[in-house]
Amino acid sequence: MFRDAALVAGKDLRVEWRSRVTINQVAPFAVLVLILFAFALDPDRGVLQQATAGLFWVAVLFSALLAVQRAFAIESVDGNRDALRLSGLDPAGIFLGKASAVALELAGLEALLLVGVVVLYSTTLSGWLLLVTTCVVATIGLAAAGSLYGVLAAGLRVRETLLPLLLLPVVAPVLLGATRAFEAAFGQTTADGWSWVGLLTTFAVIYVAFGVLAFGSLLEES
Amino acid sequence: MEPVVKDAVVHLRAAVSLLGRFPALAGLDLDVGRGEVVLVQGSNGAGKTTLLRTCAGLIPVSSGEAIVLGCDLTVAADRGAVRRRVGLLGHATGLYDDLTVTDNVRFWARACGATKQEADAALAVLGLDGRLADVVVAKLSAGQRRRTSLAALVARRSELWLLDEPHAGLDQAGRDVVDKLIRSAAAAGATVIVASHELDRAGAIADRTVTIAGGTVVTPSAPSAPHSPHDSTPHDPAPPPPPPPPDPTRKPEVLGVP
Numbered sequence: 001m002f003r004d005a006a007l008v009a010g011k012d013l014r015v016e017w018r019s020r021v022t023i024n025q026v027a028p029f030a031v032l033v034l035i036l037f038a039f040a041l042d043p044d045r046g047v048l049q050q051a052t053a054g055l056f057w058v059a060v061l062f063s064a065l066l067a068v069q070r071a072f073a074i075e076s077v078d079g080n081r082d083a084l085r086l087s088g089l090d091p092a093g094i095f096l097g098k099a100s101a102v103a104l105e106l107a108g109l110e111a112l113l114l115v116g117v118v119v120l121y122s123t124t125l126s127g128w129l130l131l132v133t134t135c136v137v138a139t140i141g142l143a144a145a146g147s148l149y150g151v152l153a154a155g156l157r158v159r160e161t162l163l164p165l166l167l168l169p170v171v172a173p174v175l176l177g178a179t180r181a182f183e184a185a186f187g188q189t190t191a192d193g194w195s196w197v198g199l200l201t202t203f204a205v206i207y208v209a210f211g212v213l214a215f216g217s218l219l220e221e222s
Numbered sequence: 223m224e225p226v227v228k229d230a231v232v233h234l235r236a237a238v239s240l241l242g243r244f245p246a247l248a249g250l251d252l253d254v255g256r257g258e259v260v261l262v263q264g265s266n267g268a269g270k271t272t273l274l275r276t277c278a279g280l281i282p283v284s285s286g287e288a289i290v291l292g293c294d295l296t297v298a299a300d301r302g303a304v305r306r307r308v309g310l311l312g313h314a315t316g317l318y319d320d321l322t323v324t325d326n327v328r329f330w331a332r333a334c335g336a337t338k339q340e341a342d343a344a345l346a347v348l349g350l351d352g353r354l355a356d357v358v359v360a361k362l363s364a365g366q367r368r369r370t371s372l373a374a375l376v377a378r379r380s381e382l383w384l385l386d387e388p389h390a391g392l393d394q395a396g397r398d399v400v401d402k403l404i405r406s407a408a409a410a411g412a413t414v415i416v417a418s419h420e421l422d423r424a425g426a427i428a429d430r431t432v433t434i435a436g437g438t439v440v441t442p443s444a445p446s447a448p449h450s451p452h453d454s455t456p457h458d459p460a461p462p463p464p465p466p467p468p469d470p471t472r473k474p475e476v477l478g479v480p
Contacts, residue, residue, distance in 0.1 A: 015318055018358065082314070085280065085305060086306075088306040
């Protein structure tokens with residue numbers, strides 16, 4: 001399973017590196033979202049700074065939607081999904097591989113967005129351990145849930161519009177937990193943030209486990 | 223009724239496969255023996271592609287008997303098992319546009335447990351080891367994409383080759399290579415089912431021809447003796463590697479590329 005996961009993740013990352021979609025389209029989109037929020041809230045920079053955590057994670061969510069759609073769009077063309085089904089790859093390995101690739105792309109985007117909130121929102125980053133831990137577990141949860149719903153929508157002609165409708169309500173706990181944890185980190189009250197990290201960890205564990213078990217059936221039905 | 227073939231790799235009796243509610247296979251009988259090359263002909267919509275996809279385990283068999291490589295295709299778990307042992311070349315190529323020819327073939331080869339060397343050998347068989355090796359698939363012509371897909375099929379070393387219009391889009395040299403691959407695969411013990419409208423070319427390499435219409439066999443032909451391994455044409459430049467003996471350290475011979 002882990003060999004297959006590494007193979008699929010390597011392939012997906014190579015596809016992204018060659019196509020430059022994440023670098024040339026998703027990353028600029030994420031930064032643009034931050035800039036637009038800055039324009040919208042500029043008259044009161046105090047509000048902007050207070051909302052930094054939420055705006056950061058909203059930008060991450062939107063970017064995650066694009067990354068997941070892209071990850072499954074490449075499997076939806078030219079018979080690639082059938083090829084995957086015939087490949088002999090362990091479906092759980094395919095799930096872990098695709099989720100890992102999405103998670104790595106999101107991690108890069110989050111690093112870029114953190115620089116963005118420092119530059120655009122004049123945010124002072126603090127509570128680094130809590131920040132990094134929050135990013136790691138939230139990213140795993142987003143990537144796992146995204147991959148699960150991504151394959152569910154992949155076989156449908158309306159997948160581009162359906163995926164946000166399916167995924168955004170499901171990942172609301174990630175938005176809530178990660179935002180609260182970031183607020184605690186920024187406010188130097190890290191003790192409050194760790195309970196939210198617990199929620200994020202639970203979410204990630206559930207979706208990784210569910211994905212490992214259910215991805216094969218969803219790939220079959222998609 | 224289709225004549226019974228001893229040691230049948232494909233055994234279908236009154237097999238029904240539904241596409242939605244439409245019976246694309248409507249009680250089809252077919253037996254194909256080990257090492258045979260069978261041409262399946264029929265008009266558009268006759269059920270040729272559905273037959274191949276059913277044999278690959280991609281479409282469930284809702285009623286009748288369907289045994290492929292000893293796997294019962296009416297059972298979901300067996301459909302998963304048979305997929306690892308067949309190679310399907312369909313209308314789609316199953317290639318990633320943003321990856322190079324080499325990346326694609328190596329990925330699908332490694333997915334079925336083949337080594338990098340086996341993938342590179344398959345690239346050489348299809349003449350893709352030169353300047354095309356590092357070209358991204360999106361920049362290839364239709365024929366070059368087809369050859370790339372065939373290279374992945376060769377690397378897979380399947381026991382059952384299911385080829386849907388394998389000559390489509392290929393130039394004369396490419397078609398000759400396909401013919402030699404089919405002959406070599408059969409000579410090495412693989413079974414080949416070819417669905418094609420190019421009856422002259424495909425018929426010349428087939429042991430027998432089966433005509434289907436409306437999802438059933440209408441004119442079965444008597445099965446011939448399977449190829450002997452010594453039947454291989456001596457002029458074959460680079461025959462595909464034969465299905466290897468069982469190796470407990472390697473996954474079953476598979477191919478993921480349709």
